Amino acid sequence: MNKYDRLSYTNHSISSMGNNVPICYNNKYIKFLGVKMVTSTIIELKNVSKKYGDKIILDNVSLKLNTGELVIIKGISGAGKTTLLNILAFLETKDSGELFWKNQNIDILSSKEKKNIRRTEMGFIFQDFNLYENLTVEENLEIFLSLATEMKKNEIQRQIKEYLDKFHMEDRRKTYARLLSGGERQRVAVMRAFLINSSIVFADEPSANIDDENKRIIRDYLAELKIGGKSIIIVTHDDYYDKLADEIYVLKNGNLSEASWG
Ligand SMILES: Nc1ncnc2c1ncn2[C@@H]1O[C@H](COP(=O)(O)OP(=O)(O)OP(=O)(O)O)[C@@H](O)[C@H]1O
Known part of the structure; x- marks a missing residue:
């Protein structure tokens, strides 16, 4: 598979959009029914570094993601992929370098502002699910949506x-979270990330514990989000999402480089 096969896969997904067929799609702008969606x-x-003790995890790493782009980050266990995601989501501090959210340097944002962006604009599919164990699946989703959105109760339901x-x-x-299997918990995390209208979705091994049918549902949903202009970063060992990617990176020895196609 090469880069162009992957783009044609995405184009195939777009072609299933009925009347909303884009006149032009080149990862820079999409034109739906004459309306240009310019990416931003x-x-x-920019040049972000991070160490834990003496161990260099990120060494001058730069990465840019536009609206409607999906990137995949691969790397061996312990390479620092989760650390990178956590820094991007303001969940971990960087030692040096800069991080911009919609062109604004996050160092000038208060922790309240960062929390607000995280709550309303970022969707997470993380291995650490943070479910309320003594609430049901429905209650977990309700609480999350009422905190992260302005939706009315009947719309939430x-x-x-x-x-x-x-x-x-x-x-x-009506099942309590503590009684769910690993795969069911993962699906709740996925629903949570998709339910809010986030600008970006961070997915850390989204298909861990997931069967083929649900993997396919998640992949199709990610494709839809991407077409809808959302940005997506997936950390995974799985090649399953490769066809959706605009770029695949490998994190190794603190450096992030483009994976060779093939
Ligand atoms: N808070 C922390 N304090 C100290 N060391 C840490 C901390 N978080 C992660 N590490 C270490 O940093 C390295 C990178 O961890 P990270 O979880 O980012 O790797 P990863 O690529 O996501 O691994 P995996 O694929 O196994 O999830 C590991 O050696 C880990 O033990």
Whole structure:
């Protein structure tokens, strides 16, 4: 597979959009029914370094992500992929370098502002699910949506129902989180990330514990989000998402480099 096969896969997804077929798609702008959607930078790392003790995790790493772009980060266990995601999501500090959110240097933002961006604009599919163990699946999603969005209660319930159906979790609606299997917990995390209208989705091994059918649902959803102008960063060992990627990077010895196609 090469880069162009991957783009044609994305184009294939676009072609299933009925009347909203883009007249032009080149990862720089999309034209739906005469309306140009110009891409803009959503997040950018410039020369960021990070150490834990003496161990260099990131060494002058730069990365830029525009709206509607999906990048994949690969690397062996312990390479620093999660650390990189955490820095991008303001969950971990960098030692040096700069991080920009929509062209604004995050160093000038208060922790309240950063928290607000994280809550309302960032969706997370992380291995550490942070579910409320003593609440049901439905209650977990309700709480999350009422904190992260302005949605009215009946709209929240309508959307939750739609997603529970989509992810084949309707029969787990009233199940306490502590009683869910690993794969079911992962699906709740995925629903949570997709339910809010975030600008960017961070996914750390989104297909861990997931069966083929749910993997396919997640991949199709990520493709839809991308077409809708959302940005996505996936950390994974799995090649399953490669066809969706605008770029695949490998993190090795603190350096982030483009993976060779093939
Ligand atoms: N808070 C921390 N304090 C000290 N060391 C840490 C901390 N967080 C991560 N590390 C170390 O930094 C290195 C990179 O960890 P990280 O979790 O980012 O790697 P990863 O590429 O995501 O690994 P995996 O694929 O196994 O999840 C590891 O050696 C880890 O032990």
